[in-house]
Amino acid sequence: MAAALDLFEEHGYDNTTVTGIAERAGLAKSTFFRHYADKREVLFDDDTLAALLVEGIGAAPEGATALDALAHAFDRTGRAVFTNDRREFSARRIAVIAAAPELQERDALKERGLIAAMVDALERRGVPDLTARVAAELGALAFRVAYERWGDPAARDDFDQVLRRALVDVRDAGALC
Amino acid sequence: MAAALDLFEEHGYDNTTVTGIAERAGLAKSTFFRHYADKREVLFDDDTLAALLVEGIGAAPEGATALDALAHAFDRTGRAVFTNDRREFSARRIAVIAAAPELQERDALKERGLIAAMVDALERRGVPDLTARVAAELGALAFRVAYERWGDPAARDDFDQVLRRALVDVRDAGALC
């Protein structure tokens, strides 16, 4: 993954071959595809996030609203996954993805997966379907906003704080619609 | 596009080759790629939707809130693009996309594009950034819900009615978060 990120930065996604990535990492092309389903996946292989979110939503206090359950899950998840030593990496990753449509595509799909997982977890709490979908969508938006803000080198707060703040901002903005 | 939809239904997306699609349509492979940027794009080549939405948002009455502007745009757009004779086609298209991850990926990216266009149009009306993002996200959700409901063969209403209804539902659900 590190080799891929380097090469994508240096030559662009399109001008980087899987053979090149593997070579740089000291592996064969076939070994690359044994670890990643395809070239895009090399920047998206994290499944732990969804699992943690689902668990956190399930563990939220009984009477919490949908967005409160999300806030609870975010608090438990944020700092665990996005440690401060990954901040610089996140910024580089965001920049590379923003420059390659194929990576944006994968990013959008992964986000859909996250949203679907959140909707599932909310519905298991008894939240009605459409409410769950709206809440998950807003949660995902807050997450994206937080990820961008946190990736800023000038930012100093931990991810969970940034995320909580973003969720409040999104909720407030939603009240103005 | 018709040839592709047929073959995707019959053999699945993965087991359909571009050569096969072109053959069925009486064309050469190179001609296919002259019309569509890639194999996925054959089901997503519609740019008019975004343009109509942007225009509709710009034309909404001055004092309207963000979601009201979206509702206005939806009213002008709905029936123009999604005529009743395309209802069956939409249902087939949805089913094919749901069965192929690569198509879902493209679908997710196109939706992001639509959202970005709506955010732009809203910001040009003076709507603050985060409010615009929330509104566009909710609008996209309403759009997706409406597209699904409208594709149901049992549905009888025109698309713009279904869409308006979906937007109200989403707004109500948002109030419960």
Add this chain to the structure above:
DNA sequence: TGCCTCGATGGGACTTGGTCTCATCACCCT
């Protein structure tokens, strides 16, 4: 020590998506 198993890797053949170039063909204009 020698043998065996097993998971991870390397290597290479093969299919398909996608790009590019060149030739051809139909049509239109004068």
Add this chain to the structure above:
DNA sequence: AGGGTGATGAGACCAAGTCCCATCGAGGCA
């Protein structure tokens, strides 16, 4: 009749992704 022009066909070519088989190294075991 001739010459431009835009759409198409044909095929070479590259890279992504699949598949199969050979190899290697780390234990486990007699």
